[in-house]
Amino acid sequence: MIIGAIEAGGTKFVCAVGDEQGNIFEKLVIPTESPEITMPKVYDFFQEKNIERMGVGSFGPIDINEKGGTYGQIQRTPKIDWIDFPLAGDIEKNLQVPVVVDTDVNVAALSESRWGNAVDVDTCLYITVGTGIGAGAIVNGGTLTGLSHPEMGHIAVRRHKKDTFAGACPYHKDCLEGMAAGPAIEERWGKAGIELAEDPLVWEVEAYYLAQALVNYIYILSPERIIMGGGVMQQEQLFDMIRENVLEMLNGYVSSPRLTEENINEYIVPPGLTNEAGVKGALGLAIR
Ligand code: ADP
Ligand code: ZN
Numbered sequence: 001m002i003i004g005a006i007e008a009g010g011t012k013f014v015c016a017v018g019d020e021q022g023n024i025f026e027k028l029v030i031p032t033e034s035p036e037i038t039m040p041k042v043y044d045f046f047q048e049k050n051i052e053r054m055g056v057g058s059f060g061p062i063d064i065n066e067k068g069g070t071y072g073q074i075q076r077t078p079k080i081d082w083i084d085f086p087l088a089g090d091i092e093k094n095l096q097v098p099v100v101v102d103t104d105v106n107v108a109a110l111s112e113s114r115w116g117n118a119v120d121v122d123t124c125l126y127i128t129v130g131t132g133i134g135a136g137a138i139v140n141g142g143t144l145t146g147l148s149h150p151e152m153g154h155i156a157v158r159r160h161k162k163d164t165f166a167g168a169c170p171y172h173k174d175c176l177e178g179m180a181a182g183p184a185i186e187e188r189w190g191k192a193g194i195e196l197a198e199d200p201l202v203w204e205v206e207a208y209y210l211a212q213a214l215v216n217y218i219y220i221l222s223p224e225r226i227i228m229g230g231g232v233m234q235q236e237q238l239f240d241m242i243r244e245n246v247l248e249m250l251n252g253y254v255s256s257p258r259l260t261e262e263n264i265n266e267y268i269v270p271p272g273l274t275n276e277a278g279v280k281g282a283l284g285l286a287i288r
Contacts, residue, residue: 057107111281
């Protein structure tokens, strides 16, 4: 079957034509401007490609509740041109194919579970730490959705004792994203994360917040693997610091052979797929 896939991101739309095995035959990157400018270019690309279905991994918040009347519609977002844009409906109307939409992070989790670092487990979590913090989950082979999609980046965290930063989330100030996303690092320390690589306190604070989040996700979702991606996770020293903090915070409460000193390196891991994870996951979504 020929499938269309779109990774709809805040800076670019990656469009691809592929198949259910995750093969990609053709790809085009289009900058994200307003829907009026971006979408016609998307439709031009897919015209006459004979796609039978379309999978879309989108920035959010987006309504992914199939039971409501606004499935696939973008919700309140800092990208004001896109507020209330009916992404799925507009694609369906213009390309005359069924459209399946999910969040970018759910799609990344799906991609990792099908082709990346979580192929051997049924339940996994993917978290991105970048401009924002978001997480998606695969539970028993499917993406986790409900009311709409989870908002795991906005959970409450306990403050690090050396940290006096007020927090950068416009909704909650000192939630996880407000304390640990890239912009929070930059605002707290006065420099972007990449320039702070040599400052141990920066990463001690960062690892403390991220580890708390993972511990909560472990308690609530019981994932068999956690994959951490996004710009901030380019600081590879974070992985060991987070692993250590997670074990310490769990304090042996969840007993699993995956959660031991010996095995935690294979439990909290970087992504296995790099630049095609988004579109590949969107292909996977369309054949769900
Ligand atoms: P986005 O979340 O917008 O898709 P990224 O995942 O690249 O994009 O995240 C961007 C954020 O990650 C920025 O706040 C940036 O400062 C931070 N970042 C990017 N690269 C690094 C790095 N090597 N070290 C630390 N922080 C980084
Ligand atoms: Zn928040």
